[in-house]
Amino acid sequence: xxxxxxxxxxxxxxxxxxxxxxxxxxxxxxxxxxxxxxxxxxxxxxxxxxxxxxxxxxxxxxxxxxxxxxxxxxxxxxxxxxxxxxxxxxxxxxxxxxxxxxxxxxxxxxxxxxxxxxxxxxxxxxxxxxxxxxxxxxxxxxxxxxxxxxxxxxxxxxxxxxxxxxxxxxxxxxxxxxxxxxxxxxxxxxxxxxxxxxxxxxxxxxxxxxxx
Numbered sequence: 618x619x620x621x622x623x624x625x626x627x628x629x630x631x632x633x634x635x636x637x638x639x640x641x642x643x644x645x646x647x648x649x650x651x652x653x654x655x656x657x658x659x660x661x662x663x664x665x666x667x668x669x670x671x672x673x674x675x676x677x678x679x680x681x682x683x684x685x686x687x688x689x690x691x692x693x694x695x696x697x698x699x700x701x702x703x704x705x706x707x708x709x710x711x712x713x714x715x716x717x718x719x720x721x722x723x724x725x726x727x728x729x730x731x732x733x734x735x736x737x738x739x740x741x742x743x744x745x746x747x748x749x750x751x752x753x754x755x756x757x758x759x760x761x762x763x764x765x766x767x768x769x770x771x772x773x774x775x776x777x778x779x780x781x782x783x784x785x786x787x788x789x790x791x792x793x794x795x796x797x798x799x800x801x802x803x804x805x806x807x808x809x810x811x812x813x814x815x816x817x818x819x820x821x822x823x824x825x826x827x828x829x
Contacts, residue, residue: 621766622711622712622766623710623711623712623766623767623768623823624711624712624713624714624756624760624762624766624767624768625707625711625712625713625714625767625768625770625819626714626715626716626753626756626767626768626769626770626780627713627714627715627716627737627769627770627771628715628716628717628769628770628771628772628773628776628793629715629717629719629724630717630718630719630772630793630794631772631773631790631792631793631794632697632770632771632772632790632793633696633697633700633704633715634694634695634696634697634727635694635695635696635697636690636694636719637793637794638693639686639689639690639693639694640686641653641656643682643685643686643689644656644682646685647678647681647682648671657794657795657799659671660773660774660775660776660794660795661773661774661775661795661799662774662775662778663747663748663749663775663778663779664718664775665679665718665743665747665748667775679743679747683720683723686719686723687720687722687723690723690726690727691723691726691727691730694727696727696731696733697792697812698812699811699812699813700733700812701731701732701733702812703812703813703815703816704733704736704737705733705736706816707736707815707816707819708736708737711819712738712760713736713737713738714737714738714739714740714741714756715728715737715739715740715741715742716741716749716752716753716756716769717740717741717742717743718742718743718747718749719742719743720742720743720744721740721741721742721743721744721745722742722744724740724742725740728740739756739759741755741756748779749776749779749780750779750782750783753767753769753779753780753783753785754783757783764783764784764785764786765826766826767785768785768786768787768788768806768819768822768823769785769786769787769788770787770788770790770815770819771787771788771789771790771793772789772790772791772792772793772794772795772800773793773794773795773800774795774799774800774802774803777789777800777803777804777805778803781803786805786806786822787803787805787806788805788806788807788808788809788815788818788819788822789803789805789807789808789809790808790809790810790812790815791808791809791810792810792811792812806818806821806822806825807821807822
């Protein structure tokens with residue numbers, strides 16, 4: 618019988634990739650009146666639903682957005698310092714997956730560029746589904762697991778809301794899109810300020826789940 622494994626689900630933008638400036642710049646191409654605060658508020662829920670409301674009910678034009686975003690992505694986006702070691706260490710104890718609102722292909726290219734692709738079992742981008750609720754459900758089905766065996770690592774309030782639709786807890790990181798104040802609204806297990814804090818925080822999270 619295989620030993621039980623826990624699952625760490627990572628958001629990508631803001632958590633692994635420092636992509637805020639690029640994403641905001643491209644978003645302003647379609648909504649020039651959008652300021653930084655308003656842009657960040659889009660991520661307090663599912664970003665695609667937020668954009669639909671912003672557009673008066675019209676869905677986000679993802680095809681046009683990514684046509685501008687992708688050619689600049691690898692040139693203008695950097696890996697968050699400290700994450701390669703953390704990801705490598707975590708992959709020895711957990712199954713790692715990425716659940717993102719960005720397309721899967723550029724995420725995969727980014728992971729390969731920084732030699733960390735092999736640590737992730739799944740990359741589920743917006744081309745798989747725009748809802749992270751649905752993508753979490755896919756992980757549950759693929760691995761025959763559940764919320765108690767998973768935790769979501771994220772930098773946005775919206776992700777925490779989507780994780781909690783499954784009863785899954787979240788660990789928030791403060792170096793991404795949302796501030797401490799905004800992240801606290803999602804009642805994460807903990808907010809961490811440095812990547813190096815993640816392994817102990819994740820271990821503490823699962824220790825609590827197992828009653829240790």
